[in-house]
Amino acid sequence: MMDVIIIGGGVVGCGVARELSRYKLNIALLEKTDDISNGQSKANTAIIHGGYDAKPGTLKAKFNVLGNKMYDKVCEELDVPHKRNTSLVVSFGPDGHAELEKLLQQGIENGVPGLSIIGQDELRRREPNIGSTAYEALLVETGGIVCPYEMTQAYAENAAMNGVTFYRQAEVTGIEKVEGGWKVISKAGTFTAKAVVNCAGLYSDVINNMVSEDKISIVPRRGEYYIVDKKYADAFHASIFQLPTKMGKGILVTPTVDGTVLLGPTAEDIDDKTDTRTTAEGLAKVLKFASLTWEHIPMRNFITTYSGLRAHCDRNDFVLGEAPDAPMFFNAAGVESPGLTSAPAIAQYLAEMIADKLSANKNENFNPIRKGIPKFREMNDEQRARAISINPDYAKVVCRCETVTEAEIREAIRRPVGARSVDGVKRRTRAGMGRCQAGFCTPRTVEILCEELHISPLEVTKFGGNSKYIESYLFEKGDNENA
Ligand SMILES: Cc1cc2nc3c(=O)[nH]c(=O)nc-3n(C[C@H](O)[C@H](O)[C@H](O)COP(=O)(O)OP(=O)(O)OC[C@H]3O[C@@H](n4cnc5c(N)ncnc54)[C@H](O)[C@@H]3O)c2cc1C
Structure with a gap:
């Protein structure tokens, strides 16, 4: 047992x-x-919340505040990208002041440090691109972002x-x-x-x-999003919330640790726990509300859309x-x-x-340290030359948009609990997450999965199950030479 x-x-x-x-x-x-x-855990807003939003006395409030405090140490031990970029809850007009005050008091009651209400000047100094009707904001100094x-x-x-x-x-x-x-x-x-x-x-x-x-x-509560290209990485510094509603924390504009910008999410209760579609109505709602925060949203620079389902308990x-x-x-x-x-x-x-x-004893051999896959895109020239001299696969760029090399993809598959599908590679390396959304790198990623896992291309999937890329070969190996 x-x-x-x-x-x-x-x-x-x-x-x-x-x-x-x-x-x-x-x-x-x-x-x-x-x-x-x-x-x-793959499709959310990736925010390390301060803890002002949850109702005092709930487990959500308690564990939010405790978890927030633990993030720096855990991310350091596990080499996970995260950033304390602060959060701002913005009111659009003077009527929101009472609501901001309520959130401030709630946050203090929950034990959240570093909360204050900031006025127009400070808000615009921090966020020059904030919408013209932004009035004041709750500043949450402990707010952050992480790669989920x-x-x-x-x-x-x-x-x-x-x-x-x-x-x-x-x-x-x-x-x-x-x-x-x-x-x-x-x-x-x-x-x-x-x-x-x-x-x-x-x-x-x-x-x-x-x-x-x-x-x-x-109940699955769906949230839909847009992702904006890395060109706009510096559009906002903080994660910008609007005043929350009873369905959730409202629609945000937030940078990610990878340099993209997220707009969303909506909050809609649905019946099907597998229905992760995005919808025209949902995305229109995202745009409508996000454009209060970011008036000139660069729509030509949307990379993709996605949705995630919250596990909302009765x-x-x-x-x-x-x-x-x-x-x-x-x-x-x-x-x-x-x-x-x-x-x-x-x-x-x-x-x-x-x-x-279980009256369990401590594992004396427990090692809290894990190192991430060294990322070619984050290396300087000297580091790149050294990486290539040790492993020549670092010289082969597979994903051009995100500059992901063959070495990184192979390591993502070889690691403990490694990738088994194209999406698995994507989440571990960012290959396919860039501007072209896997248009160029998929064929090579499929080949590398075959080589590493000793499987046929017919067995490679996007995300397991029946999500196969290739149904059948037109030609047996070698036949196409004569075709
Ligand atoms: C739209 C959205 C936005 C969010 N934004 C934030 C945010 O900004 N900040 C924040 O703190 N939180 C956020 N969250 C919440 C956060 O993402 C979740 O609370 C967290 O990821 C929950 O992790 P989990 O491991 O409980 O669940 P999951 O990540 O859902 O994992 C559950 C796993 O169980 C597996 N499973 C299910 N049934 C079985 C079975 N019968 N046998 C074996 N395995 C099974 C599933 O396949 C799945 O892998 C958001 C969530 C959503 C959906």
Whole structure:
């Protein structure tokens, strides 16, 4: 029998895996899809929230503030790009003042440091491109940005380095109580474990409801976005919010750690947990509201659009900890925003609770340090020459837009919990994330996946399942010479 099975390979599941690997425990993580970071953790706004927005007394408020404080250390240990670029919640007209005051007081009650309301002059000094009707703003000094999928990968790699086993294409379809623990039935086989942790995001209700009478329900709440080209990296310094609504934090304009700018998200409750389409109505709404913040949005420089589904729980809060009627079954359910910010604190909280219940000893060999893949685009000439002399694949640029080399792509596949699909390579290296959106680099990326994984091009997918690129060959190898 294993010690712990974690269900779900998002930022929370991978974070829990890494924190649990500090202990001498036999741990496995089961992920439904072909890759980690395939759910909410890949498509969000990537903000490290200050914590002023969540209702005081909720788990969201508590873990947001705790998680925010942990980010610098975790990102340093795991070599994850992040930046304390501050957040601004802007009111457009004097009527918003009372609302800003309320947010300020709420933030103070939640224990958020570095909050103040700034007027016109200071706002325009900080953000010269802010819209003409912007009136004043709540400044959140602890607000930041982070790469959410690199955060998830870094957690997973570090967990794997410290002994956690990852199973992908391992959808959990049933959980049964057995003597001394749980039987977990998955598409990768049946496991038994003393403890189970539910980190299944949008499906965390399904997993919880398999074992507990304390039922929960998760509604997918879709958020749609535009991404603006890196040319506009300096358009805004802070992440610019508008006053929040009851559906969420409103539509933002925010820089990313990679130099693009995000506009969005909308907030729309839908029925289908797989419906990640963008819609004409949703994107029109993004433009309408974002143009208050950024009056002359450079629409010709949109790179792409995307949407993400929030795991909104009917309890309006995170569901964390041991289920009341299912000992040794732990939930990290309904972890919607600010879940990315809260992830380090949730992971630590659950890991300590589980280790305590299992009377686990510390893993003396735990190594908290993980290094990211060295990025050619960030190297100076001297570093590039050195990288090429050690590994000539650094001289072969595969993705021209993002300057990603063959060496980086091969390493992304070879690493622990490495890429298995074109999107997996994309999230680990940024190959295909630039202006041409994978128009040039896909064929070579497919070839490299084939070489590294010893598979045929017919087996390469965009994101697992049936998302194949090539249905059949027109010619057998060599036949085309005569065609
Ligand atoms: C539009 C949007 C904007 C957001 N913006 C922010 C933000 O700016 N800042 C912030 O702090 N937070 C933000 N969030 C929230 C944040 O993204 C999430 O809280 C966080 O990613 C949750 O991580 P998770 O691991 O719980 O879930 P997920 O990342 O969804 O991972 C759950 C995993 O479980 C797997 N799974 C599901 N069912 C099964 C099964 N039966 N068996 C095995 N595996 C299964 C899924 O495939 C998935 O990989 C946003 C979310 C969205 C959608």
